[in-house]
Amino acid sequence: MTIRAVVKGIGHYLPERIVENAEFEARLDTSDEWIKARSGIERRHVAAEGQTTSDLATRAALAALADAGMQPDDLDAIILATSTADLTFPAAATMVQANLGMTRGFAFDVQAVCAGFVFALANANGMILSGQAKRVMVIGAETFSRLMDWTDRSTCVLFGDGAGALILEAGEGSGANTDRGVLSSDLNSDGRHRDLLYVDGGVSTGTTGHLRMQGREVFRHAVEKLAQTAHAALDKVGLTGGDVNWIVPHQANLRIITATAQRMQVPMERVVVTVQDHGNTSAASIPLALSVGRDRGQIKPGDLIVTEAIGGGLAWGAVVLRW
Numbered sequence: 001m002t003i004r005a006v007v008k009g010i011g012h013y014l015p016e017r018i019v020e021n022a023e024f025e026a027r028l029d030t031s032d033e034w035i036k037a038r039s040g041i042e043r044r045h046v047a048a049e050g051q052t053t054s055d056l057a058t059r060a061a062l063a064a065l066a067d068a069g070m071q072p073d074d075l076d077a078i079i080l081a082t083s084t085a086d087l088t089f090p091a092a093a094t095m096v097q098a099n100l101g102m103t104r105g106f107a108f109d110v111q112a113v114c115a116g117f118v119f120a121l122a123n124a125n126g127m128i129l130s131g132q133a134k135r136v137m138v139i140g141a142e143t144f145s146r147l148m149d150w151t152d153r154s155t156c157v158l159f160g161d162g163a164g165a166l167i168l169e170a171g172e173g174s175g176a177n178t179d180r181g182v183l184s185s186d187l188n189s190d191g192r193h194r195d196l197l198y199v200d201g202g203v204s205t206g207t208t209g210h211l212r213m214q215g216r217e218v219f220r221h222a223v224e225k226l227a228q229t230a231h232a233a234l235d236k237v238g239l240t241g242g243d244v245n246w247i248v249p250h251q252a253n254l255r256i257i258t259a260t261a262q263r264m265q266v267p268m269e270r271v272v273v274t275v276q277d278h279g280n281t282s283a284a285s286i287p288l289a290l291s292v293g294r295d296r297g298q299i300k301p302g303d304l305i306v307t308e309a310i311g312g313g314l315a316w317g318a319v320v321l322r323w
């Protein structure tokens with residue numbers, strides 16, 4: 001008997017306000033055509049004033065609990081992937097824990113920027129396999145709108161806010177790659193590339209700061225590293241692109257998503273794409289895409305899914321799971 005971390009529920013939340021590309025045309029030297037052609041993004045959701053990352057995460061968490069038919073105290077742990085926690089500390093995950101009325105277990109944040117959800121999922125899987133926890137909620141939630149320099153057309157048109165949550169539960173498997181649950185992961189970082197994508201604020205500056213990105217360079221790394229990490233994770237369990245039902249990629253740029261699918265020899269009909277409606281929501285993008293993909297009827301029980309993401313650090317990785 002092998003322990004597997006099996007998906008029991010999923011949910012998401014997007015803030016009400018939708019910003020279409022046209023809104024940027026009015027105040028920046030940009031166009032709907034440029035944004036769509038270069039990134040695939042058409043609109044994004046933006047949090048209301050005073051609406052924080054833990055607020056979005058709580059809404060997604062409630063949706064996932066309802067989907068799983070569970071109560072907050074059924075959970076042993078909450079792992080929240082975010083780079084936009086409400087405060088420097090405590091962890092936004094503990095705020096979600098309190099918002100849910102969960103009075104047991106533990107909660108903490110994982111910060112690996114856009115790859116955060118993949119890192120959090122791998123951590124949750126490790127905790128379940130080690131017996132540390134039986135039921136873990138993994139959330140990706142972000143309010144990147146608060147990190148934007150709204151005068152910088154090369155970044156502010158790309159990002160959005162949102163949250164997605166997934167509940168994993170320990171289950172029994174056979175040890176074969178036909179088991180449901182998380183099957184493998186591959187995690188990487190290379191801190192030499194910190195200048196390609198970072199926020200120029202924090203404790204050392206006494207400011208929140210703004211996101212700075214050398215987009216073309218990040219793009220280059222993304223196209224190379226995402227297929228590599230996805231293949232590495234698949235290799236560990238004797239699977240290939242041909243076995244994949246759905247790639248659920250980090251939603252940063254449609255051109256990166258397409259190039260990665262091509263390298264994996266997976267047709268675009270088997271890729272969940274939400275970037276047109278959400279923009280880049282950093283660590284929230286994969287759980288959002290998983291939840292939307294399930295709601296659209298794309299993702300079904302038994303499907304083999306590969307998630308892959310890259311972001312600031314650089315940090316990148318992939319998780320293979322069977323839904």
Ligand code: UT7
Pocket residue numbers: 029030031034035038039114153154155157214215216217218219222252253256280282310311312
């Ligand atoms: O989630 C974390 C990981 N992040 C990513 O994966 C993002 C990776 N990078 C990208 O997605 C793309 O590089 C971008 C969408 C950011 C940019 O696309 P690109 O095709 O790499 O464009 P570029 O940066 O090479 O810029 C091309 C031109 C430049 O003008 P010049 O130098 O050719 O005259 C930019 O100044 O486009 C200009 N430009 C814009 N023009 C209109 C940059 N931003 C805009 C804009 N509107 N919003």
